[in-house]
Amino acid sequence: MTTALRRLRNYIDGEFRDAADGRTTEVVNPATGEPYATAPLSGAADVDAAMAAAEAAFPAWRDLIPAERQKVLLKVADRFEERAEELIAAESENCGKPIALVRSEEIPPMVDQIRFFAGAARMLEGRSAGEYMEGFTSIIRREPVGVCAQVAPWNYPMMMAVWKFAPALAAGNTVVIKPSDTTPASTVLIADIIGSVLDELGHSRGVFNVICGDRETGRLMVEHKVPAMASITGSVRAGMQVAESASKDLKRVHLELGGKAPVVVFEDTDIAKAVGDISVAGYFNAGQDCTAATRVLVHESIHDEFVAALAKAASETKTGAVDDEDVLYGPLNNANQLKQVKGFIERLPAHAKIEAGGEQVGEKGYFFAPTVVSGLKQDDEIVQHEVFGPVITVQSFSDEKQAVQWANGVEYALASSVWTKDHARAMRMSRSLDFGCVWINTHIPLVAEMPHGGFKKSGYGKDLSSYGFDDYTRIKHVMTSLDG
The missing domain is CATH 3.40.309.10 (Aldehyde Dehydrogenase; Chain A, domain 2)
Known part of the structure; x- marks a missing residue:
């Protein structure tokens, strides 16, 4: 008897959806070598829908005072703890990881990282206001960059998703994130968690979107006109392709690539x-x-x-x-x-x-x-x-x-x-x-509290820490005349 495969779906604007054209891929448990689920193979229509949802949700999310974004992230962290066993099971099936190690080595730091960035939301820093030209005062505004297209890897799909969405949301951005085509299960579950929190606190669920797919899906995300920033954790080859694609419209790029420590x-x-x-x-x-x-x-x-x-x-x-x-x-x-x-x-x-x-x-x-x-x-x-x-x-x-x-x-x-x-x-x-x-x-x-990121072909930009938070912001100079 053939066991029915579980059906994973995209999460777009607060709804779980199949790919618009119905295409799917099989998801394999690496501990058994056998498929256990199907996931959408998202195309241009799905990317368009996710980007439109994130774009529509951005103004209200951007304009929230930081304390309100902090409330969301703190509640997400609490929900991660409450639903830890579901997350552990999903990640273990995703990756074949030992259950005990996911429980001890991944859940606690992820919860801590979400709470760290919840606090960072209220610690935006800039140079103090001052007069640098007679009769004028200058101030610095630190603002979110906009919609962020994020691609997470398969080695730590759940934790790397946290490293991406937590600073992005804390800074006031909205997110469209794609997990690896081999490890979508835990990211889809995260979407359910974040979506329920956004709904409970009265915010648009379009703030956070997940689309499943392959490299072509990722390329469509990076080349899409809506995102202001593309972030990827992956191979050097993938990072170079993202940087090249993003250069066509000068998107900001955040790359955490390979290593040879x-x-x-x-x-x-x-x-x-x-x-x-x-x-x-x-x-x-x-x-x-x-x-x-x-x-x-x-x-x-x-x-x-x-x-x-x-x-x-x-x-x-x-x-x-x-x-x-x-x-x-x-x-x-x-x-x-x-x-x-x-x-x-x-x-x-x-x-x-x-x-x-x-x-x-x-x-x-x-x-x-x-x-x-x-x-x-x-x-x-x-x-x-x-x-x-x-x-x-x-x-x-x-x-x-x-x-x-x-x-x-x-x-x-x-x-x-x-x-x-x-x-x-x-x-x-x-x-x-x-x-x-x-x-x-x-x-x-x-x-x-400390940054993670490299030089040379290991990429650029930082994860974790206030430096990682800063990467999801932009700086604006505001100058006003003092003579009325």
């Missing part, structure tokens, strides 16, 4: 602690994280000991079913991603050595073993390009200068970490590493 381990490091923390930061979420600790540079004097300890940690790291509380991570998100990770391993050069893992595991789903690869050189493909899987590479460096050169010697510049007991060296490295974040003796913690 260097993890620089010096000889005075506590090896056991470093290996324990790095293995978790490298394998968490199956390594599908732009900041994952997957490119280790270790001083030659401790290289062999470190690699042996890391391989042992990999062998003790467990991947598996969503209801197994002992697993650290679930499957890769989709069949194409599994193929990509396998390809990196199959193309390893002869001088590389697989110390642990290196193969698919399980009879169903897209699971891949925690992997360690040593013996690599700086120009190897697996060192230069983002694997986005549970694969940690190890290189051996001789001195601080070489460590900096190799760490910076990639096209990405999102995150990095330094492991040493030498404070002066840690400060030198934090200055020299060309990355948007430098962690010292840790890797991957994030807080709502």
Whole structure:
């Protein structure tokens, strides 16, 4: 007997709708490799409808005093807590993520982030009013940019949606957001939550809209005449396409793209602690994280000991079913991603050595073993390009200068970490590493108050923090004559 697939729908102007032309795609649970739902494959008519709803809702939402927008977001955060088990179930099915880890590692920070931006709504900052020309007073207005077209990724579909809608709504913008075509379920549920809150508090539900679809849907959103800003978290290729499309009418663009985080381990490091923390930061979420600790540079004097300890940690790291509380991570998100990770391993050069893992595991789903690869050189493909899987590479460096050169010697510049007991060296490295974040003796913690974003091909703009909030505002100068 064939199980009926659940039907997901777009959320436009407060209504759940199928695609205008009825097209759908199947949504696959990566833990099983089997479809569990269908979602709209939205086209131009759906994008037009969502943009029209957001555009119509914008003036009233923009003109609310910040305290009123704060009330909405605080209530949304409360509702996230109340409906946490629904969100957890949706995200686990979306991504094959272990249920216990979604509950402990994603729900609490998401709620905190929404509440942070609720507070940020009332903390708009600008230079003080003053006289800079005799007889005139100047003031600065900070305003929302307008309708925001947002595209969220499949690695953290629920949390990345929060990172996008929370600052946008707090600043007074309206939103049309598209989840990845492989992970729409949790975003559709978020639409139900936000829509119900907007309705209860007497605001237009067109403030927040969700449309499902593929890359073509995203392109239509970015090229649409209505949005004033396009925001995407995704691959470098996708980011470059968005920037090119947005340039046609000079939309503002916010890009959080790939990463290839260097993890620089010096000889005075506590090896056991470093290996324990790095293995978790490298394998968490199956390594599908732009900041994952997957490119280790270790001083030659401790290289062999470190690699042996890391391989042992990999062998003790467990991947598996969503209801197994002992697993650290679930499957890769989709069949194409599994193929990509396998390809990196199959193309390893002869001088590389697989110390642990290196193969698919399980009879169903897209699971891949925690992997360690040593013996690599700086120009190897697996060192230069983002694997986005549970694969940690190890290189051996001789001195601080070489460590900096190799760490910076990639096209990405999102995150990095330094492991040493030498404070002066840690400060030198934090200055020299060309990355948007430098962690010292840790890797991957994030807080709502601090910015997340990179340089080079990792994109531009910031998520989280007041800097992320500012990205969703524009600055206007108002000058008035003092002589009546």
